[in-house]
Amino acid sequence: MSANKTPPLPGIRGVLAPVVTPFKNDLEPDADAFLEHCQWLLRNEVSLAVFGTNSEATSLSLDERIGLTEHLLEAGVPARRLMPGTGCCALPDTVRLTRHAVQAGAAGVLVLPPFYYKGVSDEGLFRYFSEVIERVADDRLRMYLYHFPAMSAVPLSLTLIERLLARYPGIVAGMKDSTGDWASARAYIEAFGKDGFDVFPGSELLLLEGMRAGAAGCISATANVNPDGIYAVYNQWDADGADALNRKMSEIRKTFQRHPMIAAMKHVIAQHRGQPSWRNVRPPLTALSSTAASELAQQLEKIDYQWSRT
Amino acid sequence: MSANKTPPLPGIRGVLAPVVTPFKNDLEPDADAFLEHCQWLLRNEVSLAVFGTNSEATSLSLDERIGLTEHLLEAGVPARRLMPGTGCCALPDTVRLTRHAVQAGAAGVLVLPPFYYKGVSDEGLFRYFSEVIERVADDRLRMYLYHFPAMSAVPLSLTLIERLLARYPGIVAGMKDSTGDWASARAYIEAFGKDGFDVFPGSELLLLEGMRAGAAGCISATANVNPDGIYAVYNQWDADGADALNRKMSEIRKTFQRHPMIAAMKHVIAQHRGQPSWRNVRPPLTALSSTAASELAQQLEKIDYQWSRT
Numbered sequence: 001m002s003a004n005k006t007p008p009l010p011g012i013r014g015v016l017a018p019v020v021t022p023f024k025n026d027l028e029p030d031a032d033a034f035l036e037h038c039q040w041l042l043r044n045e046v047s048l049a050v051f052g053t054n055s056e057a058t059s060l061s062l063d064e065r066i067g068l069t070e071h072l073l074e075a076g077v078p079a080r081r082l083m084p085g086t087g088c089c090a091l092p093d094t095v096r097l098t099r100h101a102v103q104a105g106a107a108g109v110l111v112l113p114p115f116y117y118k119g120v121s122d123e124g125l126f127r128y129f130s131e132v133i134e135r136v137a138d139d140r141l142r143m144y145l146y147h148f149p150a151m152s153a154v155p156l157s158l159t160l161i162e163r164l165l166a167r168y169p170g171i172v173a174g175m176k177d178s179t180g181d182w183a184s185a186r187a188y189i190e191a192f193g194k195d196g197f198d199v200f201p202g203s204e205l206l207l208l209e210g211m212r213a214g215a216a217g218c219i220s221a222t223a224n225v226n227p228d229g230i231y232a233v234y235n236q237w238d239a240d241g242a243d244a245l246n247r248k249m250s251e252i253r254k255t256f257q258r259h260p261m262i263a264a265m266k267h268v269i270a271q272h273r274g275q276p277s278w279r280n281v282r283p284p285l286t287a288l289s290s291t292a293a294s295e296l297a298q299q300l301e302k303i304d305y306q307w308s309r310t
Numbered sequence: 311m312s313a314n315k316t317p318p319l320p321g322i323r324g325v326l327a328p329v330v331t332p333f334k335n336d337l338e339p340d341a342d343a344f345l346e347h348c349q350w351l352l353r354n355e356v357s358l359a360v361f362g363t364n365s366e367a368t369s370l371s372l373d374e375r376i377g378l379t380e381h382l383l384e385a386g387v388p389a390r391r392l393m394p395g396t397g398c399c400a401l402p403d404t405v406r407l408t409r410h411a412v413q414a415g416a417a418g419v420l421v422l423p424p425f426y427y428k429g430v431s432d433e434g435l436f437r438y439f440s441e442v443i444e445r446v447a448d449d450r451l452r453m454y455l456y457h458f459p460a461m462s463a464v465p466l467s468l469t470l471i472e473r474l475l476a477r478y479p480g481i482v483a484g485m486k487d488s489t490g491d492w493a494s495a496r497a498y499i500e501a502f503g504k505d506g507f508d509v510f511p512g513s514e515l516l517l518l519e520g521m522r523a524g525a526a527g528c529i530s531a532t533a534n535v536n537p538d539g540i541y542a543v544y545n546q547w548d549a550d551g552a553d554a555l556n557r558k559m560s561e562i563r564k565t566f567q568r569h570p571m572i573a574a575m576k577h578v579i580a581q582h583r584g585q586p587s588w589r590n591v592r593p594p595l596t597a598l599s600s601t602a603a604s605e606l607a608q609q610l611e612k613i614d615y616q617w618s619r620t
Contacts (some may be wrong), residue, residue: 027401027441036516058399058426061406089368089399091337091592096371114594115357116368124594131337131593151428153463154594282401283441284434284464301332 012083012107012142013198014214015207015234017041017223018052020265021060023280028179029064029226031071033275037224038232043310044227045235048072049110051085053151053178054221054262060280066100073205079105083219086104087112087146091128095135098143108142108173110219115152122160133168141171148178148202149187158191165195174217178202182209191215204230204253208246215267224254224265228308251303263288267296273308320394322417322452323508323526325517325544327533328352328362330575331370331378333590339374341381343585347534348382351620352391354537355545358382359420361395363461363488364531369592372403372524376410383578389415393529397422397456405445408453418452418483420529425462432470435571443478457498458488458512468501469482475505486513486529492519499524514540516561518556521547534575537620543581561613569606573598578605 017042022033038048047182050072051065052055054274069084086097086109094111101109111132113125132139145164149155156175164172174197177185185201189210193199198216201207206228207218223230229249236242256264263281270278279287288296329351332343336386350359361367361375362380370378379394396419397409405419421442424433443451455474459465466485474482479510484507487495495511499520503509508526511517517528517540533540539559546552566574573591577598580588589597 054425059424061400061402064400064402090370090374092374114369116363116461117594118463120594121596124596126591127596151426153428188392245577283438284427284430286431286434286437310520 003075006265012047012080012178014047014215014220015045015204015223015227015230016047016049016083016200017083017227018049018054018219018221020224020262021055021057022266022278023282025277025280027280029068030277031068031076033278034068035072035075035077036273037269038077040308040310041223041227043078044308045231046227047083047107048077048225049079049083049219052219053148054265055085056262056282056285057085057301059285062088062096065097067239069100069104080107082106082142083101083108083110085110085112085146087114088298089114089116091131094132097131097142099136099138102136102138105140110144110145110146112146112148112152113154113156113252115154118153120154122157122163125154125156125160126163129164129172130167133171143168143171143172144198144200145172145175145307146178148182150179158187161188161192161197165192165197169195172197174198174200174216176200176202180205182206185210185215188212203292204233207233208237208242220253221261221265222253222256225256225268225307228310248262252305255296255305257302258299259288259292260285264292264296267293268300268307312448314319322390324353324357325527325533325540326357326363326510326529327361327394327536327537328359328395328529328531330534330572330579331365331367332576332588333592335587335591336588337590339370339378341378341587343583344378345382345385345387346583347579348387350618350620351533351537352387352576354618355541356533356537357391357393358387358415358509358527359393359395361444361457362420362529363455364534364575365395366572366592366595367395371597372398375407379410379414383414388500389416392416393418393420393454393459395422397463398478399424399426401441404442408442408451409446411449411450414444415450418454420454420486422456423464423466423601425464426531428463430464431465432473435464435466435470439474439482440477443481443588449481449488452483453481454477454508454510455485456488457485460489466476468497471498471502471507475502475507479505482507484508484510484526486510490515492516495520495525496523514543515560517543518552530563531571531575532563532566535566535578535617538620562615565606565609565613565615568609569598569602570595574602575608578610578617579601
C-alpha cells in the first residue's frame with residue numbers, strides 16, 4: 001500500500017476532524033453553526049469525522065445525529081467527505097446510524113465498540129461488528145474501527161481485527177488508533193496495511209511518522225482549530241520542509257492538550273467566530289474555566305497561533 | 311430512619327431484581343417471556359429494577375425499553391413495583407426514559423451517570439443530574455443514583471450526592487451501590503440515611519449487614535434466580551433464623567458469581583422454563599459455554615439449589 005494512493009470511493013484518506021458540535025444556550029445542537037464550521041474545515045482540505053469523541057457524539061440522541069447529518073447534506077456538503085461515528089452500546093442503534101450513513105453515501109463510518117460492558121471477549125466483539133455488517137447488508141459500507149481504550153475501556157485486539165478482515169475484506173476498511181502510542185499504530189499498519197486496511201492515528205503528533213510508515217492520514221481533534229497546519233504536513237510529508245511544518249503543528253497540538261481539549265477548542269472557536277455560544281458543552285463536560293481560558297490565550301499567543309482565514 | 315419503615319409512595323424498598331431481558335433467536339426482545347419472568351418475580355415478592363446492567367439495558371434501544379415497559383403495564387404489572395434504569399450517555403435520552411417512567415407511575419428510576427467520558431468533574435455530573443431533574447420537571451420523580459464504578463468507570467462521590475440531595479431533597483431518593491464493598495455502602499448510609507436517602511447494596515451478600523445498618527433492601531442480579539431466598543433474608547433479617555437463611559442465600563450467589571453472571575442466570579432460567587432461547591444474549595456478551603454450563607449444573611446440585619415453584 002503506497003501512502004499516497006487514492007482509494008476507490010467509497011473510502012477516505014487524509015486529514016479528518018472529529019467535528020466539534022455547537023450547542024445553543026438551551027443545549028440544543030446549533031445546526032447552522034455546525035454547517036459553517038464543517039464548510040470551513042472542507043475549505044481547509046479537512047474531511048469530516050462527525051460524531052466522534054470530540055464531537056460529544058455520545059451526548060447526542062440518535063435523532064440529533066441524523067438531523068445534523070441531513071442538515072449538512074441538504075446544504076451540499078459532499079457525502080464522500082464524511083466519516084460519521086456510528087458506534088453505540090446497543091446493536092440496533094449502531095445499525096440504524098450505520099445504515100443511514102451508508103445510504104447517504106458517506107465515505108465510511110467510524111465505529112466504537114459497545115462500551116458499557118468491560119472485559120468482554122473478542123468473540124463477543126466479533127459478533128457485534130459482524131451483526132452490524134450483516135444487518136446493514138450494503139456493499140458500499142466501509143467500516144473503520146475506533147480503538148480508544150482510554151475512553152471506551154474496550155480495546156480492539158490485533159486478533160479481533162485479523163478475524164474481521166478475513167471475514168469482511170473490503171468492508172472492514174481501516175481504523176482510528178487513539179492510543180497516542182506510535183508502537184500501537186505501527187503494529188496495526190504492519191499487520192494489516194498490506195491488505196488495504198487504512199490506519200489513522202488519532203493525533204497529528206503521529207502524522208509524519210505515520211505517513212512515512214504507510215498511515216492513511218490522521219483523524220485528530222485539533223484539526224478543528226488547526227486544519228491548514230495539519231493538512232500541510234499531510235500534503236508535504238515527503239517534501240523537504242516537512243519537519244519544520246511538523247514542529248509548528250505539534251506546538252499547537254501540545255498547547256491544546258494542556259487543557260480539557262473539547263472545551264479549549266470550543267473556546268477558541270467561539271473567540272474566532274465571535275459567537276460565545278460555541279463555548280457551550282453538554283454535561284457531563286464543562287466549559288473552559290476563565291483561568292484556563294486566560295492561560296490558553298497566553299500560551300497560544302506565545303507560539304503565534306493563527307486561525308485559518310480561508 | 312428505621313429499616314422497616316414503608317416510604318410514602320412513590321419510592322420503593324425491599325428486594326429488586328435487575329430483570330434479565332430475554333431475546334428471541336433473531337435477538338429481538340421477547341416481550342412475553344419478559345412479562346412471564348417479571349410476574350414470577352413479583353409473586354416471589356421481588357420488585358422490578360428493569361433495565362439494569364444485568365438486563366443488558368445498554369444493549370437495548372430506547373424504543374425497545376419503552377416498548378417492554380408498556381408491555382408490562384398493559385398486562386397489569388403495577389407501576390409502583392417498577393424502578394426502571396433510565397441513565398444513558400446522552401442527556402435527551404435519559405430525559406426521555408425518565409419522563410416516560412415517571413408518567414407511567416414508576417416508583418422510581420435508577421440512573422447511571424453518563425459513562426462514555428472518563429475523569430469528568432463532580433460539577434459536570436451535578437449539571438447532568440440537575441438537567442435531567444429540571445427537564446423532567448415532575449414532583450413524582452424519585453431518582454436513585456446508580457454507583458457502579460467497575461462498569462461505568464464514572465464514580466459518584468459523597469460530595470456529589472450531598473450537593474444533589476441539598477438541591478433536590480425528596481427527588482433524589484437513594485442509590486444503588488454496586489461496588490460490592492460494605493465500607494462503601496456503609497459510608498453512604500451513614501452520610502445520608504438520616505435524610506431519608508435509601509441505600510441499596512448491589513448484592514445480597516451485603517443484605518443482612520445492610521439491613522442491620524439501615525439499608526433499604528438490595529438490588530441484586532441473582533434475585534432473578536433466587537428471589538424467594540433473598541426475600542426471606544430481607545423479610546426476616548431481625549429474626550432468629552436470619553443467619554442460616556443468609557448462609558444458604560450466599561452460597562447460591564457465590565456459585566453464580568463464579569461464572570459470567572448474565573449468561574449463567576439466563577442458562578438456568580432457560581432450563582427451568584424449558585425455553586432454550588432464554589440463553590440468548592446480545593453481543594458484546596456471549597452465552598454460557600457448554601463447559602461452564604456443566605460446571606454450573608454440578609455446583610448448583612452440590613448446594614441443592616431449588617427454583618422457586620411459586
